[in-house]
Amino acid sequence: MSEYLHKTIPNLKPFNFELHHDALFINQQWVLVNGISNKKSIYTFKANNSLEITRQHNVIKTSWSIDPLNMLSIETEDGLIKVSAYFKDDDILVLNNQDNDEFALYINATNYNDELNSIEDIQTFLKEKYLKKVSTMIYDHEFYYIENSKEFGPFKVEELSQKVKNADISAYCFVRDINEHDYSKRLRVLDLIKELDEIKK
Known part of the structure; x- marks a missing residue:
C-alpha cells in the first residue's frame, strides 16, 4: 500500500x-465517489x-481480471490500468493505481435505498452507516463497571442504565468493554447512556 493512501485512508484491509470476491465484490453496484458531483x-x-x-442511461462494457497476488487489471477508456484493491469495510472499496498515488473510492449502493448522486448524499450514507455501527456496538456489547475498587459485570448498556435509574450504581x-483489559479509556456509565439516548432519538 502506498504511504500516501495509508495516511489518507487508514485501516484499509x-x-x-x-x-471478498464472492461475498463483497462481485455483482455489487459500486458508486464512484471521485467526481460524483459532475458525473455519477x-x-x-x-x-x-x-x-x-x-453513467446516466449509458452503459459501457469492458473487462477486468485478477492475478494470483490479488492485483486487478481493468480495461478503461484510457487503456489497461493495474490497481491494488482494499476494503475500508464491507461497503467501502478503494482501488489504488499502481503507476501513481491516485486512488478511486467506491461506495456499495446495492442495498442502499436512497440515491447517491452528490457529496452530500455520500455524507448522509456514511453518517447513517456510522450510527448503525455505533448502535450495534452499544446494544450488543457488554461492559464491566468498577465501584469502590470492585468490578461487576458484564452488563449490557440498557442494564447499566436501569441500575442508574434505580440508584443501584x-x-x-x-466502565470497560469486555474485550478491554483496563479502564484507561476513562469511559463512564453516563457516557454509554448518552450514546444510547442519541441512538434512540
Missing part, C-alpha cells in the same frame, strides 16, 4: 480473494470478468 458512475464487476460502467462509575 487488502483485497483477499477468498474473503456505477461500476459492476461480473464473475465472467466483464465490467459494466453505468452511580452514573459516574468507570
Whole structure:
C-alpha cells in the first residue's frame, strides 16, 4: 500500500480473494465517489470478468481480471490500468493505481435505498452507516463497571442504565468493554447512556 493512501485512508484491509470476491465484490453496484458531483458512475464487476460502467442511461462494457497476488487489471477508456484493491469495510472499496498515488473510492449502493448522486448524499450514507455501527456496538456489547475498587459485570448498556435509574450504581462509575483489559479509556456509565439516548432519538 502506498504511504500516501495509508495516511489518507487508514485501516484499509487488502483485497483477499477468498474473503471478498464472492461475498463483497462481485455483482455489487459500486458508486464512484471521485467526481460524483459532475458525473455519477456505477461500476459492476461480473464473475465472467466483464465490467459494466453505468453513467446516466449509458452503459459501457469492458473487462477486468485478477492475478494470483490479488492485483486487478481493468480495461478503461484510457487503456489497461493495474490497481491494488482494499476494503475500508464491507461497503467501502478503494482501488489504488499502481503507476501513481491516485486512488478511486467506491461506495456499495446495492442495498442502499436512497440515491447517491452528490457529496452530500455520500455524507448522509456514511453518517447513517456510522450510527448503525455505533448502535450495534452499544446494544450488543457488554461492559464491566468498577465501584469502590470492585468490578461487576458484564452488563449490557440498557442494564447499566436501569441500575442508574434505580440508584443501584452511580452514573459516574468507570466502565470497560469486555474485550478491554483496563479502564484507561476513562469511559463512564453516563457516557454509554448518552450514546444510547442519541441512538434512540
